Amino acid sequence: MAHRVSPWALEAGQELLQRLPADERLILPALQAVQQHFGYVPKEAVAQVAVTLNVSVADVHGVLTYYHELRTTPPAPITVAVCVAEACQASGSRELVAHLETEIAPLGGRSADGVVDLVEVFCLGNCALGPAALINERLVGRLTATTLESALSDARVAL
Amino acid sequence: MTTTVYVPIDSAATSVGANAVALAISAEAKRRNIDIRLVRNGSRGLLWLEPLVEVVTVDGRVGYGPIAEADVTALFDAQFLTGAENKFSVGIVEEIPWLADQQRITFARVGVIDPLDINDYEAHGGLKGLRTAIALGPSKTVEEVLASGLRGRGGAGFPAGIKWRTVLETESAQKYVCCNADEGDSGTFADRMLMEGDPFTLIEGMAIAGIAGGATKGLIYIRSEYPDAIATMRAALLIARGCGLLGDDVLGSGKAFDISVRVGAGSYVCGEETAMLESLEGKRGMVRAKPPIPALHGLFGEPTIVNNVLTLGTVPMILAQGAAAYQALGADRSRGTQVFQLAGNIARGGIVERAFGISLKELVESYGSGTRTGRPVRSVQVGGPLGAYFPASALDVAMDYEALLAAGGMLGHGGIVVFDDLVDMAQQARFAMEFCAKESCGKCTPCRVGSVRGTEVIDKITNNVDRTENLELLNDLCDLMADGSLCAMGGLTPIPVLSALRQFPEDFQR
Numbered sequence: 001m002a003h004r005v006s007p008w009a010l011e012a013g014q015e016l017l018q019r020l021p022a023d024e025r026l027i028l029p030a031l032q033a034v035q036q037h038f039g040y041v042p043k044e045a046v047a048q049v050a051v052t053l054n055v056s057v058a059d060v061h062g063v064l065t066y067y068h069e070l071r072t073t074p075p076a077p078i079t080v081a082v083c084v085a086e087a088c089q090a091s092g093s094r095e096l097v098a099h100l101e102t103e104i105a106p107l108g109g110r111s112a113d114g115v116v117d118l119v120e121v122f123c124l125g126n127c128a129l130g131p132a133a134l135i136n137e138r139l140v141g142r143l144t145a146t147t148l149e150s151a152l153s154d155a156r157v158a159l
Numbered sequence: 160m161t162t163t164v165y166v167p168i169d170s171a172a173t174s175v176g177a178n179a180v181a182l183a184i185s186a187e188a189k190r191r192n193i194d195i196r197l198v199r200n201g202s203r204g205l206l207w208l209e210p211l212v213e214v215v216t217v218d219g220r221v222g223y224g225p226i227a228e229a230d231v232t233a234l235f236d237a238q239f240l241t242g243a244e245n246k247f248s249v250g251i252v253e254e255i256p257w258l259a260d261q262q263r264i265t266f267a268r269v270g271v272i273d274p275l276d277i278n279d280y281e282a283h284g285g286l287k288g289l290r291t292a293i294a295l296g297p298s299k300t301v302e303e304v305l306a307s308g309l310r311g312r313g314g315a316g317f318p319a320g321i322k323w324r325t326v327l328e329t330e331s332a333q334k335y336v337c338c339n340a341d342e343g344d345s346g347t348f349a350d351r352m353l354m355e356g357d358p359f360t361l362i363e364g365m366a367i368a369g370i371a372g373g374a375t376k377g378l379i380y381i382r383s384e385y386p387d388a389i390a391t392m393r394a395a396l397l398i399a400r401g402c403g404l405l406g407d408d409v410l411g412s413g414k415a416f417d418i419s420v421r422v423g424a425g426s427y428v429c430g431e432e433t434a435m436l437e438s439l440e441g442k443r444g445m446v447r448a449k450p451p452i453p454a455l456h457g458l459f460g461e462p463t464i465v466n467n468v469l470t471l472g473t474v475p476m477i478l479a480q481g482a483a484a485y486q487a488l489g490a491d492r493s494r495g496t497q498v499f500q501l502a503g504n505i506a507r508g509g510i511v512e513r514a515f516g517i518s519l520k521e522l523v524e525s526y527g528s529g530t531r532t533g534r535p536v537r538s539v540q541v542g543g544p545l546g547a548y549f550p551a552s553a554l555d556v557a558m559d560y561e562a563l564l565a566a567g568g569m570l571g572h573g574g575i576v577v578f579d580d581l582v583d584m585a586q587q588a589r590f591a592m593e594f595c596a597k598e599s600c601g602k603c604t605p606c607r608v609g610s611v612r613g614t615e616v617i618d619k620i621t622n623n624v625d626r627t628e629n630l631e632l633l634n635d636l637c638d639l640m641a642d643g644s645l646c647a648m649g650g651l652t653p654i655p656v657l658s659a660l661r662q663f664p665e666d667f668q669r
Contacts, residue, residue: 023419024421026440026441026442027441027442028424028438028441028442029421029441030441032422032424059442062442062443063441063442063443066426066443066444067423067424067425067426067443067444068424068425068426069383069424069425070424081384083345085345085544085594086345086346086503086540086544086576086587086590087345087346087502087503087574087576088345089503089587089590090502090503090504090576090577090578090579090582091503091504091531121384121425122343122345122427122544122594122597122598123342123343123344123345123346123347123384124384124385125170125171125342125347125348125350125351125352125384125385125388126170126171126174126348127345127346127347127348127500127502127503127508127574127576128171128206128207128348128500128501128502128503128505128508128509129171129174129175129206129209129508130502130503132174134384134386137386139170139171139173139174139386139387140174141171141174141175142174142175
């Protein structure tokens with residue numbers, strides 16, 4: 001399943017914000033809804049969230065920049081989120097990351113063909129079967145360079 | 160007769176191919192014209208055996224594992240549907256000593272039932288606790304939880320019943336139950352497995368908390384790194400509403416209670432209860448100063464019961480079996496069982512639920528069987544990224560809140576991460592500071608700035624720059640972070656750093 005990215009559209013933005021349930025008319029859920037729809041939070045959406053929720057643009061910007069997962073630029077179709085926390089370190093994630101950095105991109109970067117983002121994540125809850133990664137929403141465990149490559153090519157095929 | 164086959168849908172199992180195995184079993188059965196009933200259960204927690212396939216026989220559920228997709232034809236050829244012994248056999252699953260020796264209460268149903276089958280849930284003791292709570296009424300329910308000795312499983316270990324009593328005794332038009340499912344500690348996965356394997360126990364536990372505290376609204380804050388748990392909880396909530404477990408009249412009690420799921424956005428510190436409340440209010444996950452405590456001034460300023468998944472998920476069993484049965488287990492002031500999670504470089508990782516007081520050595524050596532790489536164990540981190548590193552020679556410590564504190568560590572959320580002899584402990588100490596620098600909410604200076612300075616000072620020590628002075632500086636900095644931080648993030652980061660430094664000084668000297 002690829003990340004869906006769609007260009008900013010005022011009407012779509014307005015509609016999804018109006019559709020938020022009453023108890024989710026809050027900054028974080030609003031930004032999450034925007035990101036789910038557009039794939040990221042376009043800068044035009046910040047003002048719109050502020051107006052819809054009757055809060056300041058600064059408040060929205062503060063929330064947007066606080067959370068690691070909220071993003072202001074479109075993601076690549078595939079995100080490989082590789083666990084770099086202790087349990088996976090104990091199972092060889094440092095070596096795996098070093099390999100991925102030569103094969104894909106530096107952590108936080110995008111592959112040369114623009115298809116894969118490589119990001120770090122702190123724990124995926126698969127700590128007995130590390131190293132682990134989340135490829136879009138698919139959790140993979142007991143990773144080696146080879147098994148990660150094969151999971152990644154599955155994801156490429158699914159695009 | 161139709162044979163029932165279980166293949167886990169738990170994300171740890173699917174991360175190593177359980178979905179492909181399930182599909183292959185269905186296809187192969189069809190090809191052979193054999194009628195089977197395929198159930199996707201949670202994981203039994205014997206994670207080194209995943210994917211673990213189970214077949215129901217007259218003698219019990221017979222297990223085969225680990226099974227790869229490519230093994231499925233051979234598995235059929237070897238008559239696994241009759242429970243026959245073959246090269247994949249692990250025997251009757253409940254008789255595997257690793258599992259048979261455990262005292263499963265919180266995890267009693269995980270891996271046993273179909274997670275989204277409410278009838279299966281009820282057939283295995285579900286809803287009994289809630290019915291008991293409804294019959295007892297709020298005060299007596301709180302008394303039961305108090306009498307059980309149940310303490311917060313998130314890490315702080317605060318008695319759950321005291322929080323509940325405070326909320327019950329505080330008047331307000333709107334009270335809340337907030338379940339902390341932001342399980343961010345590396346080495347922990349019990350919250351995830353409970354939500355994926357037995358979601359109704361969490362829903363039931365929250366409904367009991369709602370009735371006991373007088374709250375009508377519940378929220379579960381699940382981290383976004385757990386997409387499967389989010390999907391399972393959402394599906395379970397729909398079912399729970401459909402059968403009257405949630406809604407305006409919970410199981411005919413005349414009391415209203417409903418739950419919604421909220422998803423995190425990748426912030427470790429949102430696992431701290433006040434930061435979680437801020438995040439639930441849609442704001443930046445900044446830690447609040449305490450007091451006021453959340454029980455008095457919680458979500459949107461209202462009285463709020465905040466408990467971890469394991470705490471709330473244990474409550475139904477306590478109510479169903481009585482506080483005394485739970486209280487009878489444990490050691491000293493740590494009553495009941497703890498869901499230990501064996502992780503990292505470990506041969507037999509997974510869930511070990513045992514009464515408090517079991518030794519770390521038994522968990523790592525007997526259950527864990529040492530490292531997965533086969534190399535000697537060198538270090539064990541207990542209690543997540545903010546927990547202490549123990550050397551292999553010091554594993555003779557009892558696993559309860561107070562004993563671990565006395566040994567310079569903390570139980571945290573019960574995660575145990577094993578490292579072999581290739582670990583560089585100076586690198587692990589530096590990582591603790593790096594992690595704190597990345598995840599600090601930024602509200603207090605000791606945490607926000609101290610963690611950055613901490614990485615710099617550790618670099619100087621390992622590079623032999625003014626070693627003596629910088630060692631002194633690191634100790635001083637750790638004292639300051641421990642004493643001056645607002646929450647456990649900055650306050651406990653010195654624990655992994657200093658335990659690594661004190662137990663493995665040679666790694667800091669290159």
